[in-house]
Amino acid sequence: MGRLRAMIVKEIWALLRDPKARLVLVVPPLLQLFIFTYATTLEVRNVDIGVLDRSSGAHSAEIVSRIAGSPNFRKIRRLDSPRALEEAIDRQEVIAAVVIDEDFDRAVTAHRPATIGVVLDGRRSNAAQIVSGYLSQIAGGVGADLAPSARGSDVSGGTVVTNWYNPSLDYIWFTLPSLVAIITSVAGLSITSQSVARERELGTFDQLMVSPLRVHEILIGKMIPPLLVGLFNGTLYLIVAPLVFGVPFTGSLILFYLSLTAYMLALIGVGMLVSAASATQQQAFLGSFLVTTPLILLSGYASPIDNMPGWLQIVTYADPARYFLVIVQGLFLKAMPAGAVFHQLWPLVLIACLTLSAAAWLFRARME
Structure with missing residues (x-):
């Protein structure tokens, strides 16, 4: 035990005798914890979204306004043609572009199924999938708001989601x-x-x-x-x-x-x-x-x-x-x-x- 104690003291002293070494043992791991906690984010924020709105109606404007109001997106870039959409994605000016067809508002008003298109930048596959989820959630929210009035009833169904542990x-x-x-x-x-x-x-x-x-x-x-x-x-x-x-x-x-x-x-x-x-x-x-x-x-x-x-x-x-x-x-x-x-x-x-x-x-x- 005496030999073992002497060996342990020697190794601890070799590790701690330099003041800079003592600082390195504590400060860098703590800084790494603070930096990496915020750096390794699983969220996508501060990205630009393109919008090609060919409908220009009240319902399409509602979707665009909700996208613009999302805290995950920085700004909305208005696009006037499919060519402009292609160039915006090619130059990485936007990570995704929402395409609303001409008959979108007419379909919603007539209580027919209406869809919107989303073009994603596949070069950033993980972030693009997360952005797609954000946009789908926004579109789903608009659809849920329109559903009761479309059916003419106040009774609406839905899914209750509970996130365990987080x-x-x-x-x-x-x-x-x-x-x-x-x-x-x-x-x-x-x-x-x-x-x-x-x-x-x-x-x-x-x-x-x-x-x-x-x-x-x-x-x-x-x-x-x-x-x-x-x-x-x-x-x-x-x-x-x-x-x-x-x-x-x-x-x-x-x-x-x-x-x-x-x-x-x-x-x-x-x-x-x-x-x-x-x-x-x-x-x-x-x-x-x-x-x-x-x-x-x-x-x-x-x-x-x-x-x-x-x-x-x-x-x-x-x-x-x-x-x-x-x-x-x-x-x-x-x-x-x-x-x-x-x-x-x-x-x-x-x-x-x-x-x-x-x-x-x-x-x-x-x-x-």
């Missing part, structure tokens, strides 16, 4: 818990991957080889600082989320810290593998970058795992972020029960055991 559909409620997993992983990998490489570059790796420390004691000593940093950052995010962003934490704190510890150990195992295989800190940095990018992309944060090809979905089972992302979102938004948490937790523990064992084997092989 009643206001605030995208921050989804992105912020996910960012807790992503930013924590970036910090954990970058710190761990530099540990052994730093020893080699500074020439102190040979001293470790001749010291009475055993391999597992060296590894434990190098695991503790990034684990403490990850737990500290996780606690910081846990405080900032409800106080600053209004994102509720409805789950168990014990399950959160238990899952965060398992997740950090899995990341530390990956980082130790990168560090043990690297001869310099530059190689370790490039190695951690090589690991971090697929870890984020395959986690389900950028795009749903179900949308990926079948063979790639199999690869995601080796990604620890895949499991922790489900846990942290569930604990924040829907008070995920312990059984559901442990269903996602045991793969994290398995990945941590495998990566730490592989790191120990590689570290022992490099010491011989």
